[in-house]
Amino acid sequence: MSKFDELKKEYESVDIPEELAGVVKRSIREAKQKKSKRPVMRNWLIGTAAAAAIFVGSINVSPDLARAMAKVPVLGSLVEVLTVQQISFNEKTYDADVSTPGITGLGDKDLEAALNEKYMKENKELYEQFQKDIAELEKAGGGHMGMDVGYEVKTDNDRILSIARYEVNTVASSSTVMKYDTVDKVDNVLITLPSLFKNDQYIEAINTYIEGEMKRQMEADENVAYFTADDEYADGFESIKPDQSFYITDAGKLVISFDKYEVAPGYMGVVTFEIPTNVIQDNLVSDVYIH
Secondary structure (H helix, E strand, O other), X not given: OOHHHHHHHHHHOOOOOOOHHHHHHHHHHHHHHOOOOXXXXXXXXXXXXHHHHHHHHHHHOOHXXXXXXXXXXXXXXXXXXXXXXXXXXXXXXXXXXXXXXXXXXXXXXXXXXXXXXXXXXXXXXXXXXXXXXXXXXXXXXXXXXXXXXEEEEEEEOOOEEEEEEEEEEEOOOEEEEEEEEEEEOOOOEEEOXXXXXXXXXXXXXXXXXXXXXXXXXXXXXOOOOOOOOOOOOOOOOOOOOOOOOEEEOOOOOEEEEEOOOOOOOHHHOOEEEEEOHHHHHXXXXXXXXXX
16 A cells, blocks of 8 residues: 555544534524623633544544635634743753743634643643653763744734744754644634645645655755655655644645654754645635635
8 A cells, every 4th residue: 555545544534523514503603693602611620621622623624614614704803822831941951941822812712722721731741851851861961951842923814823833852953843723713713734625635736746846946956955755865755644734824825844854854944835726726625715
């Protein structure tokens, strides 16, 4: 079985609940009635975020949802991203800076709380692991280690909020991991890559473009290098994952992101490719997000 066939099988294995259409219609109806009966998470530690995560996870993989949401009238909301926690550590040869984002103003308070709890939990676990790593290094005689965790708002317009969260670890060399969340602020939907498309054919379309773009960039600049199928020293790029990291630009363009070392040598850092809309136009559910 080829790598693409494996990815296709992974994509098709995602279960799509039949109740999605009803969930969307009910949410729209309740919003129009302007009732304030939605439960609001006031304590992230009582476990309600788990239910919210199930709701978010079930609706976000569905192309049918994106088709339904594309017909919803634009209402808009004032959404902000703030630093809700800042941790700085500097002792001997160890240092860490951790900035945690928090979202306010989403119409769906369950979604807002689930995202905020996720950010707090992720950074708490990263910092705790950092402290454990220090203890291990000290037992071995000490060393140098650093960690920089933060975020960047990539897009914030009337409809789209895209947040990038980064984790840079430095020991002998450095590694960088990027995570993204893209939210429809009007319809209060956490957008995933599969939800933008009619089916999994977008994977092959994006792969073909990225492979060609890698070659074009390397031919134009000798300082640019990627792991390609022709590379004899490293596994070349074969395919994006169905849930590959991405964000949507202010201009409505899809950007695919790869972590440091994922498709290129370390000196290239985090690598991104803006995908021309005409490359994926026929696969898109609608032009609401990507155009």
